[in-house]
Amino acid sequence: MMRFGYIIIGISFSLILCSVVSAVERFPPPEFESGYEIPSPTTPHPRQNIYEYIDAVVLLAALSLSSYLVLKKRSRRAIFILMVFSLVYFGFWRKGCVCPIGAAQNIVLSIFDRDYAVPAVIVVFFLLPLVFTLFFGRAFCAAVCPLGAIQDFVLLQPASVPDWLESGLRLFAYLYLGMAVLFAATGSAFIICRYDPFVSFFRLSGNFNILVLGACFLVVGVFIGRPYCRFVCPYGVILRQLSRISKWCVTITPDECVKCRLCEDSCPFGAIRDPTASWPVYEYGKAKKRLAFFIILLPVLIFLGGHLGYSLKTVTSRMHDTVRLAERVYLEETSQVEGTTDASLAFRATGKEVKELYGQASDIRAQFGPAGSLLGGFVGLVIGLKLIGLSLWRQRTDYEPDRASCLACGRCFQYCPREHVRLKQAKEAVSKSQ
């Protein structure tokens, strides 16, 4: 009976040997006679969780301080110092990851992928700047974001960008946001992180192409203020819209605008809007017709965008690993290409059926259809709303910063004569009390 048992064990042992060739002990571990003890591999720990929570607290403190400096203290110098701190702490010390811009992708992934539970710190990093913007405007962009800070440093010769170019280039940021959400939701890639131009500077190493891209942004940034923030940043797009309805916002003058025009050219980001004295009567009828045309055009743009997004699903779905692998394996199976890639070799080593892979890939590609049409529709909506917004007439009596575009850097404060009066009064009040 014992012998029978041994035979069974022997047979099952050899079966296991056949099935998992790579994970087998071809040579049994020796029994040492010299008293040698088998060491175990070391496992150095990752950065402790407590540091992540410290980062979240520092973010909260920096946002609060930034809001105070922008709205209450109104001091460019203090904002600049906080900006330096943020660049050093969130950039060079923390090495950039995870930042609120990239965290948006984790949030999207956790909504669409049930297996991915998002770490609490990432939730905090994503939400805190949004909440602060809803109350105080873009205080995050002003002095907390390390990507904004590094660009603000190199801004030496600000040149103005014409309005039409600014609006046109900004469309890219909306498209980038849409693509980031699409690829994060389908679990394909985190493109915001992959093409982050400045994080390689913070780490002092990285992909060569990305380093070149970052250098280009910095060179352009010498003349065009904060090009990444204005034309590319996908998180900035969300902050723009929230800043439009924020409870408090930056004002150039501390009390009343005397329309002296001194601040007119002070903004390197083109965010200061001139007063518009009266309605342009002679253009009224023409403008009305134009507005009606754009309102009718809006659904057409949405439909066209959606259609384009849907028809691009073969291209967009290639961002997903499984789709790329399936295409490659298909080419190899039908002998359209010679040789193999690491990925196709790895797939064949798993022993999975080719059909199963094709099935998975076509499921994923099918998801890209409706998702792509949503993305296209979103871009169409943005273009349509921009056109409508451009043809609306807004009445302004004072020089004021555009709530969406204002990055709250505080450069314009010094240009306002009323600000100098305020500072003088404050100084006198202090000296009187002493």
Add this chain to the structure above:
Amino acid sequence: MAENNGLATRRHFLKDGLWGACLAFLGGITGFLVSRFRKTKTVWQIDPYKCIACGNCATYCVLEESAVKCVHAYAICGYCRICFGFFGPEPFDINEGAENQLCPTGAIKRTFVEDPYYEYTIDESLCIGCGKCVKGCNTFGNGSLFLQVRHDRCLNCNECSIAAACPSGAHVRVPADKPYILKKVDHSSGRSLPEHDA
């Protein structure tokens, strides 16, 4: 003037309404995420049972010297005299001479334990994570050498460049309180098992 005031209040009302809606929306997102978040962060790790030792880890890491290093599970090692992770395919001689070694940086140290056993240790300061030894050991030996992300070096990028370039999907996010997927051995069946199975 009264008309103008009416317009202003309507605009304010709409704006406040929108503001409240945005705040409620953010609250909603928070609520949703709180229902399914985790306290510990995640870190990147290589599943050694999926890894094919392609060598991308050595080249794609954002660090100049990759955060991925070779790890030796001594308990699985056969302590062979002729180790296929240590010696090149056709060694000139069975000794520690540089010309006989497979490792391009000579990061594996071979020390005599007792006849006929030799111990192989990884010098992590020299290892570049190319996985040449891993391939050799997996193909001809017990598979006791495998690649792991070393967390004293890893920057934990939100999107790992190596993961994006990994051909076998072996780079995965793991909870930070269990940051390694070490190969372990189940002596009763002679199989080495993934940690989560063992």
